[in-house]
Amino acid sequence: MQTALITGASAGIGAVYARRFASRGFNLVLVARSSEKLEDLSAEIASTHAVEVEILSADLTNPAQLAAVSERLSKGDIDVLVNNAGAALLGTFEEADAAAMERLLALNVTAPTLLASAVVPGMVKRGSGAIINLGSVVSLMPQYFPGIYSATKSYMLTLSQGLSAEVGQKGVYVQAVLPAATRTEIWEKAGADLSQIPNVMEVDDLVDAALVGFDLREAVTIPPLADAGLWDALEQARAVFPSGLGGSPAARYLNHS
Secondary structure, three states: OOEEEEEOOOOHHHHHHHHHHHHOOOEEEEEEOOHHHHHHHHHHHHHHOOOOEEEEEOOOOOHHHHHHHHHHHOOOOOOEEEEOOOOOOOOOOOOOOHHHHHHHHHHHHHHHHHHHHHHHHHHHHHOOEEEEEEOOHHHHOHHHOOOOHHHHHHHHHHHHHHHHHHHHHHOEEEEEEOOOOEOOHHHHHHOOOHHHOOOOEOHHHHHHHHHHHHHOOOOEEOOOOOOHHHHHHHHHHHHOOHHHOOOOOOHHHOOOO
């Protein structure tokens, strides 16, 4: 039986991923700060699915607790890592509190990087495994979301693409999921009024769509994007850059006065 480790599993996107993987017969390792919520979810899943559920209560911004989750991943028995835990930070870069930005970077960038680092060697050795990294569509349009949140999600996209290029041929599938606004606690925790945000997607719809992309082995899944050709065009445009890059400045940068 396969095992999925899911961060931010106590509610929202993470909890739905837990239910969906349990329905697929996966044993679960659920990670979040709230032990009580994890216990409730574990009991719910155990009552409906014949799977084992392990709970790890951890604040992934705490280096020691992050290390404990990394150690669990390094055991080599995790088949799917869902890097879902994350937070938002509202407001402009100019006004942002430095400590708040540091916490966001710890959760949105450092934690998923180190967790992936812990699980990849075992997956490569086994020749199989999958990593799902939750990003955001704002990684593609940072001008619409001031501050560093969009930058952290751009990192998740680039991490996923780079990791896929590195380990994809070794049997490890990496998927970046880019949601738009989704009805989760992240908005309330950040101090946003979700009722003022248009076109909010329901969590179940988001995860179900993302899992269709997972089954199709998409490198990047954007659930609300109706025209997949737009993403394909962006990827094709990005692909032309390496062939035209050389060791000399482009002509337009020469002899400028």
